[in-house]
Amino acid sequence: MLIPFEYIKFDSIKDASVFLKEHGDDAHILAGGTDVIVKIRARKLKPKYLVDIKGIEGLKGIEKDRDKIVIGALTTANEVAKNTHIKEYFPVLKDGAWTLGDYEIRNRATIGGNICNGSPSADTVIPLLVYDAKVIIASDEGERVEALDKFFKGPGKVNLGPGEILKNIILNIPDYPVKGKFFRVSRVEGMDLASLNMAILVANPDSISDRKVRISIGAVAPVPLRVYELEEFLSGKEFTKEIFDKAKEILLNNLNPREGSLRATPYYKKRMAVHYLSWLFEEI
Amino acid sequence: MKKIIKLRVNGEDYEILVEPYWTLLKVLRDVLGFTGPKEGCGIGECGACTVYIDDKPVKSCLVLGVEVNGANITTIEGLSQNKKISGIQKAFIDEGAVQCGFCTPGMVMAINALYTNVSDPGEDDIKEALKGHLCRCTGYETIVKAAKRAKEYYKR
Structure with missing residues (x-):
C-alpha cells in the first residue's frame, strides 16, 4: 500500500x-x-x-540530427536498446540499457529517470559517460546544457535546480573508429542491481599514437565515476604487460568503494574492475 | 482526491474512480475484479503482477492507476478466448510447470509477450524473458520447458 x-x-x-x-x-x-x-x-x-511529465511533447524518442543523436529523457530503456542509431553508433549504451532491470521494467523505466535517480551504478549512465554525453536541462526560464559527468553530486543527488527537468541527452556520433565494451557483475543472474558495472571505449584503437581511452565505473564511488587519470595514462600507449601493471595501480588508487555495500565487498569490486580493465590488454 | 479514468481491460471499456496512490495492480484486482495478476513483492522484482499496457508487458505494481487513463490493458484473463485457454497456458499444463501457481500468471504473460516479439526464441531468450519472474517453489526447469513447448501451440 x-x-x-x-x-x-x-x-x-x-x-x-x-x-x-x-x-x-x-x-x-x-x-x-x-x-x-x-x-x-x-x-x-x-x-x-x-x-x-509523460504528457509533455518532445521528451520521447531518439532523433538523428546531422552528427548528433538526441535522446528524449522519457525514452524507455527498451526503446534505447532497440534503436537502430544506438545499435549502430553507441553499442556500449545499447548493452547497458539492455541490462537494466528486466524486460518489463525496461518497458517503463526511462533513460532520464535512470540518470536523475542518481544511482552510482546506473546502467545507462556508465556507458553514456564514456560517450561524453551532454544533458539539456529545461525549466520555465529556458534551457542549459551540461556535461553528464558534472551532473552527479552524490548518491541520489543530481544537479537539478528548483523547477528544472532533464529534457534531452545529446551524443556526438564519433567520426573516428571506436571499440568499446560494457561490463557488469551482479549477485544473481536474474534481475539484480549491478555490484559493479564498467564501460571502456577506445578511439582509434588501431593506431597506438592516436589512441584515446575512456573509462567509467559504477558502484565504486558516491557518483558514477570517470577515471580521467587512468584515461590520460592509457591514451597513446601500447598495451603491454608493464603498462597494465601501472594502469592497475592507477585504477585501484581511483576507486573508493564503500564498506557495507549489500552487493559486494570493496575487495571484490576492485578485483572485478582490474579484471575488466584487462580486456583492453587482451582484445585491443 | 479521486480521479475518473477510462481504460480498456481485455477488450471491455471501463470508467472508474481511483485514488491517485492506487497502483494499477490494485485497480485491476480490487476495483475491477481481475485477480489473475498477483501481488508478490510489490516492488517490481517478482513479476507475479505482470500485465500488458498497450501490448507491452509491465509490472503493474509499479504503475499507478491514474497513469493508464486511456490505455488498453491485458491481464492473464485476456489470454483465453471463448473460455479456451491459450497455447502458452496449455504448454504450462502439459509440462506441469505449475506448483503453487502464484507466479504462473506472470510467467505466462512474459512468455506470451516473448512469442509476440521473437518467432523462434531460444533458451537464452526464454531465460531473459523470465529474468524478473520469481518462482519460490523453485520449479524453473519445467517453466523453461513449457516455454519451449509453447512453440508447438503458439498461434500468432
Missing part, C-alpha cells in the same frame, strides 16, 4: 516547472516510476504531489 499523495500531469515543461518551483520538496517528478514508486512504498520518498 502506498501512502497517499496527489497526482498531477502536465503537457508542457513550462507548466510542470512552475508547479515544481511552487511546491519545492513537496513535489516529485514521475517518469517511468520504477524507482519512484519503489521509494514511496519504502517510505524513503513522501511526496505530497507526484508530477507526471
